[in-house]
Amino acid sequence: MSIVTYLYAGAFYLAALILVVGVARKVGVYARTPAPYKIPTTPAPITMPGVAWRMFRETVFFESLFKASKWTWLFGWIFHFAMLIVLIRHLRYFLDPVWLWVAIISPFGVYAGWAMLLGLSGLWGRRFLVDRVRYISAPSDHLMLALLLAIVSTGLMMKYVWHTDIVAVKAFFLGLLRFDPAPLPSDPLLLTHLALVVILMAVFPVSKLLHAPGVFFSPTRNQVDNPREFRHQGIRSS
Amino acid sequence: MKAEFTIPVVTNIPTTPSVVDGAMAHSRPFVAKSDHQSALGFPEELVEDWHDRALAKMKELLGKYRSLQVFMDSCVKCGACTDKCHYFLGTSDPKNMPVARQDLMRKVYRRYFTFAGKYFPWLVGAVDLTREVLEEWYSYYHQCSECRRCSVYCPYGIDTAEITMAGREILASVGIGQKYSNEIIGKVFKIGNNLGLPQPAMADTLLDLEEEIKEDIDVDVRLPLDNADAEVLLVTPSADFFAEPHVDGLIGYAKVFHQAGIPWTLSSHASEAANFGLFIGNDESMQKVAARIREAALELGVRRIVVGECGHAWRVAYSYWNTLIGPFDFLDPNYPAPQHICEATYDLIQAGALKFDKEQNDDKVVTFHDSCNVARGSRMGNMPGGQFIIPRALIRASCNHFVDMREDSIREGTYCCGGGGGLLTDDLTELRVKGALPRVQALHEVIEQYQVTHMAAICAICKSQFTKVLPFYSLGMDMIISVHQLVGDALVMGSEQ
Numbered sequence A: 001m002s003i004v005t006y007l008y009a010g011a012f013y014l015a016a017l018i019l020v021v022g023v024a025r026k027v028g029v030y031a032r033t034p035a036p037y038k039i040p041t042t043p044a045p046i047t048m049p050g051v052a053w054r055m056f057r058e059t060v061f062f063e064s065l066f067k068a069s070k071w072t073w074l075f076g077w078i079f080h081f082a083m084l085i086v087l088i089r090h091l092r093y094f095l096d097p098v099w100l101w102v103a104i105i106s107p108f109g110v111y112a113g114w115a116m117l118l119g120l121s122g123l124w125g126r127r128f129l130v131d132r133v134r135y136i137s138a139p140s141d142h143l144m145l146a147l148l149l150a151i152v153s154t155g156l157m158m159k160y161v162w163h164t165d166i167v168a169v170k171a172f173f174l175g176l177l178r179f180d181p182a183p184l185p186s187d188p189l190l191l192t193h194l195a196l197v198v199i200l201m202a203v204f205p206v207s208k209l210l211h212a213p214g215v216f217f218s219p220t221r222n223q224v225d226n227p228r229e230f231r232h233q234g235i236r237s238s
Numbered sequence B: 001m002k003a004e005f006t007i008p009v010v011t012n013i014p015t016t017p018s019v020v021d022g023a024m025a026h027s028r029p030f031v032a033k034s035d036h037q038s039a040l041g042f043p044e045e046l047v048e049d050w051h052d053r054a055l056a057k058m059k060e061l062l063g064k065y066r067s068l069q070v071f072m073d074s075c076v077k078c079g080a081c082t083d084k085c086h087y088f089l090g091t092s093d094p095k096n097m098p099v100a101r102q103d104l105m106r107k108v109y110r111r112y113f114t115f116a117g118k119y120f121p122w123l124v125g126a127v128d129l130t131r132e133v134l135e136e137w138y139s140y141y142h143q144c145s146e147c148r149r150c151s152v153y154c155p156y157g158i159d160t161a162e163i164t165m166a167g168r169e170i171l172a173s174v175g176i177g178q179k180y181s182n183e184i185i186g187k188v189f190k191i192g193n194n195l196g197l198p199q200p201a202m203a204d205t206l207l208d209l210e211e212e213i214k215e216d217i218d219v220d221v222r223l224p225l226d227n228a229d230a231e232v233l234l235v236t237p238s239a240d241f242f243a244e245p246h247v248d249g250l251i252g253y254a255k256v257f258h259q260a261g262i263p264w265t266l267s268s269h270a271s272e273a274a275n276f277g278l279f280i281g282n283d284e285s286m287q288k289v290a291a292r293i294r295e296a297a298l299e300l301g302v303r304r305i306v307v308g309e310c311g312h313a314w315r316v317a318y319s320y321w322n323t324l325i326g327p328f329d330f331l332d333p334n335y336p337a338p339q340h341i342c343e344a345t346y347d348l349i350q351a352g353a354l355k356f357d358k359e360q361n362d363d364k365v366v367t368f369h370d371s372c373n374v375a376r377g378s379r380m381g382n383m384p385g386g387q388f389i390i391p392r393a394l395i396r397a398s399c400n401h402f403v404d405m406r407e408d409s410i411r412e413g414t415y416c417c418g419g420g421g422g423l424l425t426d427d428l429t430e431l432r433v434k435g436a437l438p439r440v441q442a443l444h445e446v447i448e449q450y451q452v453t454h455m456a457a458i459c460a461i462c463k464s465q466f467t468k469v470l471p472f473y474s475l476g477m478d479m480i481i482s483v484h485q486l487v488g489d490a491l492v493m494g495s496e497q
């Protein structure tokens, strides 16, 4: 087996480790840090199921963003939803046999790839065109979009321009899962695509991608509005 | 009204301004003097090791408030909040965009507390904590009224108010507190209210008011002080005792209690509903201020606590009291503890205990300004959004002519008056006038369209702020009135039904 295969296998293990441990540590910090006072942004649900429904609307429909800015919502929602479909499509590289629902959704993954491209371009365009968003954008904000766009583009190019041996790719990832890597095809496009994914996984826990776990811990969204009915004592330590 | 700054122009269509970097960099309130600081347990002046102490404080707060920790990490710079702050809309200063205000702290957080900021500061915009950064914090954390409007629109619910509070707490803890807020909190510690009004002066004022009412409507309406036989303790912002138009609201509460036959009292020990401990992000002060109310309630043996018209005071009472000074197991469980005066009046109306002659207010076309802290930090009644329904129901019960302002400027999207969050001070006049722009804009629209004559509010700060800033926009200072003034004026007094 080639040195490339070992290199990539090692990189994926390391990136996965960083991702899982890094996010778990952050989630641990969020969970351990007390929320000493009731601060839901009201009007807020007055029951637990109500809060669950609010979080559902927030994470699935991006309700607050919709209220705020229709363009950002449109691009942001298209990007995230398309990414979900694309991720589901990629499950086929990790499953043998492929689950039925994954097989059913997979064909849509191709269109979703284009939709991701559209969403990301729109989001990036705002960083140049809207002076307020330009002002708040740091280099890392541009780089994150560049990284995602590069991943999507290389992926789409493999679909439409330079095909890769996806059977071998699947064997490689199934091998990774069994800690027994199989040879990875070494065409440049695939290697670029995978290298960028490794980077994305590794920066996840040290970047703004923490918004994904963060949203579930946001006290303004996940608290029940019942401070008079129940005495809130969120202080664990001290 | 003449001013030393340019008063924003009220246009027919509200617009989002282009950013003007540094437009408000000169704005900063007076710094607390040594005795204002020491009364609250803060260092008297900037300490020598401010750098380390500020970072230590930041670390402490990150471990104390999940909100702060999650908010520091979660922002994706989507920009959804950038056009939501009235101070940005009124000043064009980009650092008044909520995300930029957060970033003042976030870039320091990243530098000292995150991997990316420690090793790649240029990449994520992380900076060292310097004196300049501290000065910038002082300036811009006092250009936020902690109104939470931004938190409504942020996809992660990031509440800039939480970050402003943390920023102010850190500043005060290294010796740079704000004079206005700290001086006022000191007065509450010492005397019991924001105005420093001692018991005899209060008693006199209340007697005068009783005479005034008697002259006006020939009914003996009492405003009792420290009455041990009372069922209800009313805690209200001290501005209600003599500021205009607040005092007419107080008269309104008195008339409601009188007419409903509820024995009530004010307390000289707890003569203040306002709690500026919230504004400076210092929960010890907040608890100390609130504790007086529990003490007074126990001392007087009341069965209910009702809170007068005040925005942040109601947020503190509704959201924080039970945690800070509860449980309220000594009060009558048949009533919410605490209860808002609007809830109390509303329930009496529902029960048919009050009669109104709406024609008394026929000289007015009224609109309603939702106060930010009531709208986004509390509730009234037993359903979400009751804080929007109940005050409007009171206005409709007492007025024939009521209209609402533009939908995105009311209810949960309401614009702050521009003077909340500890900014209601003359050293911030420019900020206050400019920050009022979005509200004035929406008011202007209903004046044009419906000939609105009055804007009712349920907050002492809103009332004082509009009294001061409306003239800058060539509007009458007496446009702003208390909801309970409308109630009191239309309430049919006496027993003949």
Ligand code: SF4
Pocket (backbone or CB within 6 Å): B084, B085, B086, B087, B096, B097, B098, B101, B143, B144, B145, B146, B147, B148, B149, B150, B151, B159, B160, B161, B164, B416
């Ligand atoms: S809390 Fe209010 S004043 Fe502060 S940044 Fe948000 S919108 Fe502006």
Ligand code: SF4
Pocket (backbone or CB within 6 Å): B074, B075, B076, B077, B078, B079, B080, B081, B082, B098, B099, B153, B154, B155, B156, B157, B158
């Ligand atoms: S809306 Fe929230 S996530 Fe978006 S820029 Fe503002 S604070 Fe950041």
